[in-house]
Amino acid sequence: MEWDESATLLLEKVPPFVHKKVRDRVESLAREQGKNLITSVEVIAAREAFAFNQNLPPQTVNKETETGKLSVLRKYQKYFDAQGNPVLYQAKACRGAEVNCPFLIKDSEILADKLREKLKELHFTDRLIEKIEGRILPHHTMKLAVAGCPNSCSMPQIKDFGVHAVEPVFVDAECECIECMKCVEACREDAITVKDAQVTIDKEKCVECGICAKVCPVGTIKASEVKFRVMIGGKLGRHPRFALELFPNTDESTVLKALEVCAEMIISNKEEHRFRVLVEQKGIEEIKNKI
Ligand code: SF4
Ligand code: SF4
Ligand code: SF4
Structure with missing residues (x-):
């Protein structure tokens, strides 16, 4: 027709x-x-x-008619929700819970949803549209990733804001080691030594995957509360950079607060659009102090 x-x-x-x-x-x-x-x-x-x-x-139609700011992003469905509203952030979660991954510490989709909610609450999309003059390009949008364990399948290390769950472990002196060596065999970091029933965990090598606590038959190695490692400023592109560690293991409310601080940094800086540059200009310690 x-x-x-x-x-x-x-x-x-x-x-x-x-x-x-x-x-x-x-x-x-x-x-x-x-x-x-x-x-x-x-x-x-x-x-x-x-x-x-x-x-x-x-709102969007009017803004767009005036400026055409979203004209490039309109080519990609991932920048719009089911109703066609722009969403200028993407939070990727690993599929650990969905596939019953044996390494799973914490369902990453739950935290990813909370991160999306936090950005929605902050009106991140509207404020980013307002901030950027001219057409908004894919690299202007905020990339986030959450992984359910340190294996990091959703690649939080190359995102603006990345998180993976950790399960710190400790040796319980009350529970005598039977020297079965299951923990030594299971640890892929070679972080555990067992000698004369004395168990030592090298904290420098340990990535807090919690596997040793799962395999220990008598509870000599135990897992403590689940936490999150937070990394910021990772990127690919012309000059790829791994994210810098903001917190090695922290709780969920700190993760959400950290996201708020990072999102405000992005929105409030009128000149610089690249988050990695902002992170380097401010410095990890100063960012931490705001959380
Ligand atoms: S990040 Fe961990 S929990 Fe998630 S899918 Fe990969 S191995 Fe499984
Ligand atoms: S938590 Fe993981 S990395 Fe750390 S000692 Fe246990 S098995 Fe090794
Ligand atoms: S798995 Fe437990 S009991 Fe076996 S060697 Fe390790 S700490 Fe000892």
């Missing part, structure tokens, strides 16, 4: 991933009415009939 220019312009304002759906609906309504040319009249009539304009929040 033919579309005139005014109808085509209206269709272009719809997020690309719902184009087909909208086009089909407009054409189906026009066919029912015996028409074979789509003009803005048919598009508007279909919009009223099917309410597909819910995909375009009024």
